[in-house]
Amino acid sequence: MNTYFHEVVKYHPAGYKDRIYTYDDWTSISDIGKTFRTGILSADDYIKVEDSYVNTILTVMSETDCHYLMMEYVEAYEEEIIKRMKEHKQRYNIPVLDFIPNLKKGKRVSQNKAAVLFRLCLRELCYIKFSCKSKKLKIEFGYDYYLYIKCPIGKERLNQIVSENHLYLDPRG
Structure with missing residues (x-):
C-alpha cells in the first residue's frame, strides 16, 4: 500500500476558499483568552483540541502497530x-x-513519552519530526496547528480516525 502525507486540522472544511482558510479561528496556544468567531478561547477548549490531536496520532500508531517513534529531526532547547x-x-x-x-535526534520514544512530545510540539515549544520506518509512519507538526501524517492506513480509515477525534483530513483537497 502506498503512503502519502495527509494534512490533519481542526479547521472545518467549509472555512476554506481557494485552499485558504478564511474563518476567524485560533492557531496557537498563545491565542488563549482571545476572541474568535466562536467566542473566547479558553484553556479548557484549547486542551480539548490538543487532546484530539494526540489521540489521533496515538490511534494511528496503534493501527500501524507502532510502539516506538524515532526523533528524526529535533529543534529544542530544554x-x-x-x-x-x-x-x-x-x-x-x-x-x-x-x-x-x-x-x-535518533532517540526512540515510547507511545507514552511521544504523547508528551506531541504536546510540546503543538504548544510550539519545540519542533520534532517523528518516524517509525519499519511501519512506514512519519509525523510532523506545521504552522497554524496543522499535523502531517504519512502512513500506510487507507484514506477512508484515516478519515474515520480523524473524524472520531473531531478533526478533519485533507481539507484543501
Whole structure:
C-alpha cells in the first residue's frame, strides 16, 4: 500500500476558499483568552483540541502497530521549554507536563513519552519530526496547528480516525 502525507486540522472544511482558510479561528496556544468567531478561547477548549490531536496520532500508531517513534529531526532547547511551560501554567493555567524526555535526534520514544512530545510540539515549544520506518509512519507538526501524517492506513480509515477525534483530513483537497 502506498503512503502519502495527509494534512490533519481542526479547521472545518467549509472555512476554506481557494485552499485558504478564511474563518476567524485560533492557531496557537498563545491565542488563549482571545476572541474568535466562536467566542473566547479558553484553556479548557484549547486542551480539548490538543487532546484530539494526540489521540489521533496515538490511534494511528496503534493501527500501524507502532510502539516506538524515532526523533528524526529535533529543534529544542530544554531551558527554554521549561521556562515557557512555566509561563503557560501562569498565563493560561495549562498544566506543566510531568517530564521532558531527552530531546535528541535518533532517540526512540515510547507511545507514552511521544504523547508528551506531541504536546510540546503543538504548544510550539519545540519542533520534532517523528518516524517509525519499519511501519512506514512519519509525523510532523506545521504552522497554524496543522499535523502531517504519512502512513500506510487507507484514506477512508484515516478519515474515520480523524473524524472520531473531531478533526478533519485533507481539507484543501
